[in-house]
Amino acid sequence: xxxxxxxxxxxxxxxxxxxxxAMKIAMAAGTVWDADSVxxxxxxxxxxxxxxxAAAAGLAAVGASVDRLGVVxxxxxxxxxxxxxxxxxxxxxxxxxxxYNGIKLAGADGVELSVxxxxxxxxxxxxxxxxRAPWDHVGDExxxxxxxxxxxxxxxxxxxxxxxxxxxxxxxxxxxxxxxSLTSPELFRRLxxxxxxxxxxxxxxxxxxxxxxxxxxxxxxxxxxRSTDADLxxxxxxxxxxxxxxxxxxEYIEGDATLAALAAAxxxxxDVTVSAVNVSQRLVDVADEAGARLELTPIGSTRIVSxxxxxxxxxxxxPIAGEGNGGVFFPNYRxxxxxxxxxxxxxxxxxxxxxxxxxxxxxxxxxxxxxxGYDSEDDREAxxxxxxxxxxxxxxDLDTTDGYRLDYGDAWVxxxxxxxxxxxxxxxxATSEDRAETLAGRMRDAMLDAGG
Ligand code: MG
Numbered sequence: 001x002x003x004x005x006x007x008x009x010x011x012x013x014x015x016x017x018x019x020x021x022a023m024k025i026a027m028a029a030g031t032v033w034d035a036d037s038v039x040x041x042x043x044x045x046x047x048x049x050x051x052x053x054a055a056a057a058g059l060a061a062v063g064a065s066v067d068r069l070g071v072v073x074x075x076x077x078x079x080x081x082x083x084x085x086x087x088x089x090x091x092x093x094x095x096x097x098x099x100y101n102g103i104k105l106a107g108a109d110g111v112e113l114s115v116x117x118x119x120x121x122x123x124x125x126x127x128x129x130x131x132r133a134p135w136d137h138v139g140d141e142x143x144x145x146x147x148x149x150x151x152x153x154x155x156x157x158x159x160x161x162x163x164x165x166x167x168x169x170x171x172x173x174x175x176x177x178x179x180x181s182l183t184s185p186e187l188f189r190r191l192x193x194x195x196x197x198x199x200x201x202x203x204x205x206x207x208x209x210x211x212x213x214x215x216x217x218x219x220x221x222x223x224x225x226r227s228t229d230a231d232l233x234x235x236x237x238x239x240x241x242x243x244x245x246x247x248x249x250x251e252y253i254e255g256d257a258t259l260a261a262l263a264a265a266x267x268x269x270x271d272v273t274v275s276a277v278n279v280s281q282r283l284v285d286v287a288d289e290a291g292a293r294l295e296l297t298p299i300g301s302t303r304i305v306s307x308x309x310x311x312x313x314x315x316x317x318x319p320i321a322g323e324g325n326g327g328v329f330f331p332n333y334r335x336x337x338x339x340x341x342x343x344x345x346x347x348x349x350x351x352x353x354x355x356x357x358x359x360x361x362x363x364x365x366x367x368x369x370x371x372x373g374y375d376s377e378d379d380r381e382a383x384x385x386x387x388x389x390x391x392x393x394x395x396x397d398l399d400t401t402d403g404y405r406l407d408y409g410d411a412w413v414x415x416x417x418x419x420x421x422x423x424x425x426x427x428x429x430a431t432s433e434d435r436a437e438t439l440a441g442r443m444r445d446a447m448l449d450a451g452g
Contacts, residue, residue, distance in 0.1 A: 003125060005300075005419040006116045010093055013101035015046035019054035026058030026118040027088055027132075028125035029105050032117070033064070035089045037139075041069040041077035041147070042091040043179040043239040046204035047101045051091045055103070056141060059089070063133030066141040071202060073179040073240035074104065076151030080144065082110030082334065092179075095212040095237040095325075096420060098205060111335045114306045129351035151340070153186045158333055159344040165192025167321075167351035172196050172230035172246070176211050177203040180240030180339060185341050188234070191347060195439045196228050211238035213326060215252045218244070221258060226250035232347065233357050237341045243339040246344060247355035253309050256280035256324030260362035262345060266320040266330070267292040274321040276300070278414050278427045282362040283324075298402030300419055301327055301337055304392035308335060324367075366433040368440040370426040371418075372447055380417060381452030383424050387415040390446045406439075413439040415447065 003009055010023060011017040030038060036057050044049035048071070056066045067086065069077055074090050081088035085108050093100035097441055104368035105121065106111045113121070124130065133139070171193045175181040181202040188195045198220045199208035209217040213235040225233040225246045233246025245253045260282035269291035275283055276299040287294040295311070297303040301323070308331050310317050322328035327337040330345065349358045374380045387404045403416025411430035418425055424447060428440035 001119060001122055003122050008104040008302075009316050010096060010100060010102040010420040012099050012245040013045070015349070017051065017101050017103070019050055022051040022054040022091070023058035023365060024125055025103055025121070026055035026123045026359065027062050028329050029087070029089060030059045030062035030064045031124050031129070031131040032121050032128065033345040034131070035064055035087050035108065036087045037084070038064045039065060039067040039069055039077060039081050039084065039086055039088045039144070040091070041080075043074075043093075044071055044177060044181070044202040044204045045093065045098065045101050045238070048091050048204065051101055051103070055089045055091060060139035060141070061133065061362050062131050063137050063139055065139040067144045068141055069144050069147040071179050071182060072103070072147045073151065073340065075336050075340065076147055076183060077152055077355055078106050078110040078112075078336040079334065080147045081106050081108065083150070083397065090239070094239050096164040097210055102420075110428050111309070112302060112305055114309065115302060116304070123318070136151050137429060147404070148183050152183050154188060155187055155340050155344055158341065160348055161189070161191055164344070164347045164351050168192075169231040169347060169350060170194040170196070171347070172221060172224040172228055172233040173200065174198050174209070174218060174224070174233070175200055175240060176209055176213065176217070176233040176236055176238065177201060177206045178211055178236055178238035178240055180236035184234070184240065184340055184343070187344070189345075191344060193347070194386070196224060196230065198224055206348060213237050213242060213244040218246070218252065222246055222250045222252065230351050232350050234343045237326070240339040241337040241415065243343040243346070244326040245343075247359070249270070251356070252326065253355065253359055254367055255326045256282050256365070256367065257327055257359040257362050258326065258346065259322050259324055260281055260286045261322050261349065261359045262328060262342070263287070264361065265349060268319075270317065272311050272316045272318050273313070274304050276304065276323050277399060277403065278324065278416070280324050280367070280429055281365055281412075281424060286362065296399075296401060299323070299416060301332065304329065340433045365429055365431060366436045367426045368433075368436040370440055370444055371423045372444060373423055374451070380422075380424065382413070383447040384417065386446045386450035387443060390443060408439070411435050411439060413443050
């Protein structure tokens with residue numbers, strides 16, 4: 001796909017992702033959907049209103065009436081789509097820096113579009129075969145004010161609220177000025193938690209921190225946990241479909257450890273779980289232990305969703321899936337990543353024992369991540385060729401589902417170009433930090449020599 005990458009369309013707003021492109025994507029999607037109504041939502045970015053206005057105009061032009069949801073977490077917009085049985089256009093760049101924006105599409109079941117459906121939309125977009133409505137059939141619009149409220153209500157109703165409330169937990173929250181600023185404080189209060197928050201004003205300039213919930217951006221949250229004696233620190237990305245946690249001592253919990261701990265509580269024998277090629281050994285071990293099968297896809301939630309749908313239609317039980325970046329699916333609840341719901345499920349575990357103990361059984365691994373920028377396609381190609389050469393020469397099993405994953409038995413390293421930014425990402429995991437650093441460093445040095 002040329003236009004839709006691993007996470008929908010992403011780019012610097014008004015340079016790569018222009019209002020013209022947003023309008024055409026909406027026209028193409030509206031043409032494929034042929035629906036009476038389509039919902040439009042956004043996160044807090046400064047360019048969100050401009051792009052949702054363009055998308056709404058494009059939908060009206062192909063005859064779809066528009067539900068304007070305003071600022072709402074992506075999972076809340078997906079919940080609205082499912083409730084109303086209408087497709088969805090969400091304007092968000094998720095965890096990308098403030099100058100970025102993006103577009104995600106979901107069907108009338110609230111599930112993001114499959115790769116095959118995106119290819120149909122892309123084909124209409126590239127051919128310009130829009131189904132323009134005559135003047136008396138263009139779409140209308142209505143403002144929907146309760147999408148956020150309904151989202152919170154839905155999450156509270158879907159978890160064991162009393163068990164969480166009875167534990168009397170204190171939550172330190174960092175929604176990072178994103179869409180979760182408008183829902184998560186209320187969500188955790190309604191689950192009976194005491195809530196203390198930083199960066200909880202919706203602000204598309206993201207003055208307190210960048211939207212990506214990685215440790216470099218979350219020092220304030222760690223301090224808040226320690227200074228308030230909170231039981232759990234919770235951080236979201238810009239559209240709050242992900243949740244990342246800090247334990248009760250103020251220590252960052254790797255997203256891979258969270259996923260593995262949630263999976264350990266969820267997986268039964270004969271179940272299947274789905275993750276991406278940068279999967280942690282933690283989830284491999286948990287799936288083994290439970291007698292469940294683990295399937296790997298290329299990186300990106302679209303790929304995981306498509307695979308989960310295939311497995312479920314083949315009659316398989318897939319109670320949990322996801323990636324180590326805080327994006328976890330509980331497909332029996334909704335086939336959508338949901339930062340609020342995942343945090344509520346994790347609070348259900350923390351109600352029994354401290355967060356550090358919840359993840360203790362899946363600790364003992366060290367992860368290293370590096371990003372290498374490149375200036376041109378030639379540099380990118382040279383870097384990937386260097387990774388291929390290293391893979392051939394290394395004493396490791398090679399998996400090329402997405403990038404180059406070198407599996408050494410006790411450790412692994414993956415080099416893979418980002419789908420959303422001009423970066424090649426390196427991931428390594430080992431039972432010692434030295435070994436993870438060495439493997440990642442060897443990959444980095446090979447690629448830097450080549451052109452990074
Ligand atoms: Mg996101």
